[in-house]
Amino acid sequence: MSVPAVADDDGFKADLVTYLQEARDVVLQKLDGSSEYDARRPLTPTGTNLLGLVKHLALVEVGYFSVPFGRPVGLAHPWFTEGAEDNVDMWATAAESREDVVAGYRQAWARVDATVQELPLGTVGRVPWWGDGGLDVTLHRVLVHVIGETHRHAGHADIVRELVDGSVGNQDVGDNLPDRDEAWWRMYRDRLQRVAEQAGSGSGS
Numbered sequence: 001m002s003v004p005a006v007a008d009d010d011g012f013k014a015d016l017v018t019y020l021q022e023a024r025d026v027v028l029q030k031l032d033g034s035s036e037y038d039a040r041r042p043l044t045p046t047g048t049n050l051l052g053l054v055k056h057l058a059l060v061e062v063g064y065f066s067v068p069f070g071r072p073v074g075l076a077h078p079w080f081t082e083g084a085e086d087n088v089d090m091w092a093t094a095a096e097s098r099e100d101v102v103a104g105y106r107q108a109w110a111r112v113d114a115t116v117q118e119l120p121l122g123t124v125g126r127v128p129w130w131g132d133g134g135l136d137v138t139l140h141r142v143l144v145h146v147i148g149e150t151h152r153h154a155g156h157a158d159i160v161r162e163l164v165d166g167s168v169g170n171q172d173v174g175d176n177l178p179d180r181d182e183a184w185w186r187m188y189r190d191r192l193q194r195v196a197e198q199a200g201s202g203s204g205s
Helices: 012-031 036-040 051-066 099-119 139-165 180-199
Strands: 124-127 135-138
Touching: 012 051, 012 099, 012 135, 012 139, 036 051, 036 139, 051 099, 051 139, 124 139
Parallel strands: none
Antiparallel strands: 124 135
16 A cells, blocks of 8 residues: 655644644543542443543553554553453553553653654554554554544543533633533523424424
8 A cells, every 4th residue: 555655844743743732631631630439430331431531542642653663562552462351441440540540641642752753754654453454554644543532532531521520621611611600501401402302302493
């Protein structure tokens, strides 16, 4: 497969790393101030939880920027461990402290940032778990993929934290949501509920 080269000019790297770091910061911010119980408890039928999202994203970064480019993984990684149980990367065991999981995520950042700094964006690697026999990719494509994955899970963390204690927004209430009181939000939600019920009954909006 022919993979087009991507120039490193015009601040492409800086832009990409900035967007990745913004999502990383949001993920950790969603963990701040939560109790040990709330950081770990599953809030969806598939078990989504705050600390598990952090652990998963650390492993995503380590995985995508090591094996595809011939760089050492540097830790026991379930993706490359035969017999690893399903979803083991999506939750923290009782033996894994919150501090260790967060530290692991920050260590992954440092390793990924070093890889991005050292290699041209046009560097070609192979992702063995993409498709039959793997797929040739550039560092640029992998970086864009991981940015997308991190922002997606930052959104999951946003919803999970709101379910935990009502905390919302990228930084504080009002930064990207209307700064309204609890009564306003209750009326807003009730209005949406009525519209959904009307639509569901076929009576329109």
